[in-house]
Structures are given as C-alpha cells and as structure tokens.
Amino acid sequence: MTARRRPGPPVLDVDALLDDRGTEIIVCCGSGGVGKTTTSAALALRAAERGRKVVVLTIDPARRLAQSMGIEQLDNTPRPVTGVDPAAGGSLDAMMLDMKRTFDEVVEGQASPEKAKQILENPFYIALSSSFAGTQEYMAMEKLGQLHREALTDGTYDLIVVDTPPSRSALDFLDAPERLSSFLDGRLIRLLVAPARGPARLMTAGLSVVTSALGKILGGQMLRDVQTFVTALDTLFGSFRQRAEKTFALLQADGTAFVVVAAPEPDALREAAYFVDRLTDDDMPLAGLVVNRASPPARTDLSAEAAITAAERLRAGDSSSLTAGLLQLHADRVRIVEREQHLRERFAASHPQVPSAVAAAMASDVHDLEGLRAIGTSLAEQR
Amino acid sequence: MPPRYARHVSAHPDRTVDWPQVRLHVVTGKGGTGKSTVAAALALALASSGRNVLLCEVEGRQGIARMFDTDPLPYEERRITKGAPDQDGRAGQVHALHIDPESALLEYLAMYYKLGRAGKALDRFGVIDFATTVAPGVRDVLLTGKVYEAVQRPRASGRGREAITYDAVVLDAPPTGRISQFLGVNSEVAGLAKVGPIKTQADKVMALLRSAHTAVHLVTILEEMPVQETSDGIAELRSAGLPVGGVVVNLVRPQALGASALAQVHDDEVDPTAVASDLKRAQVDVDQALVTSLLDEARDHAVRRRLEDEQRDLVATEGVPIYELPRLAGGIDHGALVELAQLLRRQGMA
Incomplete structure (x- = not known):
C-alpha cells in the first residue's frame, strides 16, 4: 500500500x-x-x-x-x-x-x-x-x-x-435555532395561546383532545406555565424566527x-x-x-511484525529483557499509527475534495x- | 466515608465482585474516553453464568449496532451476543435497546392513556416534537423512564410470550458534563411539574436512581482534562445524591517496560551498545540509527507514562474502586470487547 x-x-x-x-x-x-x-x-x-x-x-x-x-x-x-x-x-x-x-x-x-x-x-x-x-x-x-x-x-x-x-x-x-423558532412559531404555540386569549374559534374537537392529552402528560400547572410563557412571548415570535434565519444566512x-x-x-x-x-x-x-x-509517527521503519518476532526471541532467553520492551513499544506505536493512517485515508477516499490538516x-x-x-x-x- | 464498596462473594466462592446489589449500571465519561466501549464491555462482563443483561443507548448514535456489527437497532430489545463465559465456560445473553424519546413517549402514552387517534393528533400538532425536544427535561425523563421500566420489570410468570427480565441493565449515558443534569433532571422536572403523571413518573425514576441498586461509573483516560472532569463529575453526582460507582481508566498505554527500565529510559541511562547486541542476537538488521530511534521512541513513551502516573495518583484520591483497561492497538471489535470484558471481570467490576 x-x-x-x-x-x-x-x-x-x-x-x-x-x-x-x-x-x-x-x-x-x-x-x-x-x-x-x-x-x-x-x-x-x-x-x-x-x-x-x-x-x-x-x-x-x-x-x-x-x-x-x-x-x-x-x-x-x-x-x-x-x-x-x-x-x-x-x-x-x-x-x-x-x-x-x-x-x-x-x-x-x-x-x-x-x-x-x-x-x-x-x-x-x-x-x-x-x-x-x-x-x-x-x-x-x-x-x-x-x-x-x-x-x-x-x-x-x-x-x-x-x-x-x-x-x-x-x-x-x-438545527437548534430552526427547531426552537419553529416551535415558537408553530401550531402548538397557537393552540396553547388560544385558550388564554379567549376566543374559542380554534377550539375544535381535535384541539381539545390535544390540550387535554398535554395536560395529562405535563400536569395542569406546567401547562399553565407554558401557556403564560408563550402568551408573554407571543409578540417576539417573529423576531425569533427572523434572528434564526439571519444567523443561518450568516x-x-x-x-x-x-x-x-x-x-x-x-x-x-x-x-x-x-x-x-x-x-x-x-x-x-x-x-x-x-x-x-x-x-507521533515511528522514528524508524522497522515493521511491527519484525519487532514482535525479535522481542519474542529475546524474551525466550530473558523474560525481562529491556530491549524486548523497546521493540514491543515500537510495534505498538507502528500499529497505532497505521490504524490512524488507515482511518484518515478512508475519510479522504469518501471525501476527496475536503482539505485536511493534522495536529500531532x-x-x-x-x-x-x-x-x-x-x-x-x-x-x-x-x- | 465508609468503604461502601467492600467486595462481596459471588456465586463462585473464589471470586468477589464489587457491585453485587447493583441492577442498573450507568456508564458516563468525557467525550473521547471510550465510554460506549466500556459500557459494552461491562454488559458482556455481567452477562456470564446464564445471566441476562440489557445494554441501552440513549443518544441516537447507533454505537451498539456498530460495535457488534449488526443492523441499526430499532426501539425494541434485541439479543445481540453472548456474554463473557465464567470459569465453567457458562455465558449469559446480552440484549440491546436503542431508546429514542419519540418512541418512548408514544409507548408511554399508549401504556397509560390508551391514546390511539389522539397520539396521531399530538404528532400533527407538534406535541411529540415539543415534548421530546423543547420541553425542558421531558426528553430525559422519557429516556430514563424507559430504562427504569427495564430494570423494574416484574419477573415473567412463565405463561405466554412475555418481556424478558434482566439481571442487570447497563446504560451508555450522556457524557460526564451532562450526567448529573440527565439523571437529576427528574427532580428538576418534578420541581417544574408539581403534580401530574410526569411528576409521578419522575419521582419513581429518581427513587431508583438514588438507591443502592444503581451505580454511576465514570470512564476516564489518564490525561489532565478528563481526570479533572471525572473528579468534578464525582463531586456533582454526590451532591445530587446519586450513587457514584467506580472509575474505569481506559486506553492505558502498554506496560511493556517495568518501573526501573522506564526510569532508565527516561533518564537516558540505557547502554546503547547493550541494546545493539541484543538486537543483533534477535537477528535484527541493526545500525546505530535504529538503536537511537528505539530509545527515542521509548523516551517519548516514558514521558507520557510519568504524566499518566501523576493522573493515576489523582484518580486514586477519589476513594472509589478503580479498574484499568489497556489501549488496544488494533482498535475495537467484538473480540476486543470480550477481552476487555474478561479484564473487568478479573478486576471484580462484574
């Protein structure tokens, strides 16, 4: 390779x-x-x-x-x-x-x-x-x-x-700005705000199912907090969405x-x-x-396999051989560098147009x- | 603090394990420390001697499927592999579950409210989206709520096709920086919702999380920032009343050199001619450059090992059980996970 x-x-x-x-x-x-x-x-x-x-x-x-x-x-x-x-x-x-x-x-x-x-x-x-x-x-x-x-x-x-x-x-x-602003802009908000505003024109049967289910899940008091919040925030909805759109454009x-x-x-x-x-x-x-x-790359091109074989030979004679330890560390380093190299190449192969820089x-x-x-x-x- | 973690006798009299009472193992850790790998290895380690273990993920990454090389997991418990065998060669089963908040919410609604058409209406009005992404903390309650259900599931009565019960559940949790919020969020939500089903649910989950049946394990590597974050995380968990488990020190560098060899290398006291003659004896084509390179590489390693030792001492001051797992040069595959699982068992984590 x-x-x-x-x-x-x-x-x-x-x-x-x-x-x-x-x-x-x-x-x-x-x-x-x-x-x-x-x-x-x-x-x-x-x-x-x-x-x-x-x-x-x-x-x-x-x-x-x-x-x-x-x-x-x-x-x-x-x-x-x-x-x-x-x-x-x-x-x-x-x-x-x-x-x-x-x-x-x-x-x-x-x-x-x-x-x-x-x-x-x-x-x-x-x-x-x-x-x-x-x-x-x-x-x-x-x-x-x-x-x-x-x-x-x-x-x-x-x-x-x-x-x-x-x-x-x-x-x-x-996604977050879009998600938050679409929530603040969305149908759910209108639904939550509607009862607080009074006119029941939006209150169809489907809606009451939804509010009652929401009440069941969140509890009535939390639902009221949410309603108060969105009502107070109502006038800001437009600006939230605008801001999110501006940021996206930026x-x-x-x-x-x-x-x-x-x-x-x-x-x-x-x-x-x-x-x-x-x-x-x-x-x-x-x-x-x-x-x-x-x-960091290895400092010598001795292969991992050669290093391991040599380390085994030395250990056969002296189980605590320092040189065997050096060889084993080298093999480990070579393997890790090869693996990282392989991962980077795989990325580059699927994204050949993306420039990259490596920091040690x-x-x-x-x-x-x-x-x-x-x-x-x-x-x-x-x- | 009393040593809560005194070792207990397990089914095998010659083996002791540290967490005999724990049924929910929460695994957290800073990004990049290998927390998902450790969670998977722990699940394998616990699944021995015929025990059933469930490994859950909640962050939508499909990391389990990748690690075990299977298709992406649905919101459904799947048997994925056998666990690590015990001394007698008996393994258990590892199941996996990918928990997403939308499915958890729909399941919850179906279970408690028998919402058929209304469930769809909720979705149309963006309620599901609201509850799972915007409503503060609800998402986390849904995720931990599902884990709670798996832990507390009543034993099968033996008739019909019933859900499996588990001897242990391992949760691959959000990272250390968010863990207290994620687990403690139940009390936060319970504070926001003063009455209602969410509050009831949150209270029940919280009781399990704070009990002796839960342990929150932290994964770290021996570097300054992750160790600092681990220490902060432990303090935070304790002040939130959440049970701190052990610290798993992951990706430990190879210990190919003993302490004295390491010191010699570090201080440049190794005789290069001795190394050269060793290499010659091992039939390596040797020159001076090779010897210098090997010694330089070993010195880099020794410098890092010293830094690791300093961090290891810091971890030890936390006063919780510590387990170590090596950095495997070949990366993580199924075989590597089994190897790590056996190492955790040998150290008494499972």
Missing part, C-alpha cells in the same frame, strides 16, 4: 485561511472530546499574531486554559488575552458563553421592560433557558450574530472564531469558514463525515478537516499560550 505514492488528499492551508481578510468567521465543529476548544483557541491566537483583530467565543473551556486566557469568569463579555504578540498589529479577545444571560438579553432587547420581567420570571422560561438541550447551541449562534453585528458597526474585530457546544451530535447547533455567507475537528478515531471521523455531508447539503462554506491528537498529539494537556502556539504551528506546517 505504501509502495505506490498516490496523490494525497488536498492539504488545508491554515495560514492562507487566517490571512484572508475575507474570512470573517471561523466555526469549529466536531464531536465531543476531539479538542475543538483548543483548536479554536489555537487558530484564534495564530490569526491574532499574524495581524488579525480576533475574538474567540468558547463554550466550555478547560479550567486552566480559561485561566490562561483570562476568561475564567462567565460574564459574556470579550476580554483581552494577555501575552499575545502584537508585532503584526493584531489582537486577541476571548469570551466564554453564558447561555442563560444571552437568552435573557435577547428577551430584554425585544420586549418592553414589563413584559420582559414577566417572561424572565416564568418557571417554564427559567427551565427552558437553562436546560433545554438546544439552548446552548441556539445561544452560541445568537452570540455569534451579535458579535458580528458589533464588529461590522464599530470595527473592533475582523475575525470571529467560534467553538461549538459539546452536543449530542455535532449537527445540533445547525453561516452560509462567503465570509464564514467551517473547520470540522476530529480525532483519528472511528467515531470522531464518522461524526466528521456526517458533518461534512451536512455542511455540503446546506451550502455551508467548508474550509476543511483538522485531525487532532494524531499519534501533545505530550500533555495544553493550558497556556505557548501550547496553543505549538498547535497552531503544527497545523500550519503540513507537508
């Missing part, structure tokens, strides 16, 4: 992407545990040190990484990161998303103070804004929209890098680049493949694939700018 050198898959040119002033938004997505947050931070830092005015929006950074970027408090405001090299004229701000706060701000920005208060105090709203599985996704996109509008008007930033929430599936954040725009992040594992790459397909179907601008945490696994976790810089360099220097 290695004898014939096939032309490899296209390489993702990270620096070209970051340097292109046309790139205004980079969205990093992928399944959980693949290093999305670290990748977003590393790309943001590299862009800043190459002269861009960058803000990175993170969702749930590891504590020490957050500390080193100065964003350990969750206050929804971008703060300058210290230690960034300003020589190229760039800058880096970072913020951590507070989803409830963002939701509250949307409500406060859209409703009269009186109505906003009514909504914010509703038990159903409180539960929805802090625990709905899609709220985080929706609010991440909402915050992205806000930052982008601000960036356009006052020119604070020319690049926004977004990390996406650790969703059940990597696709959730594309994601489709030329200035946006999606970077799909994966680890060289079957599940993570399968999820990445789904994501790539989905982005393509939705006409979202895909920049490429980043494969994180790749095992670091010996320890990354929790400072130096570590982020090392990842950025490793991503940019693909051969």
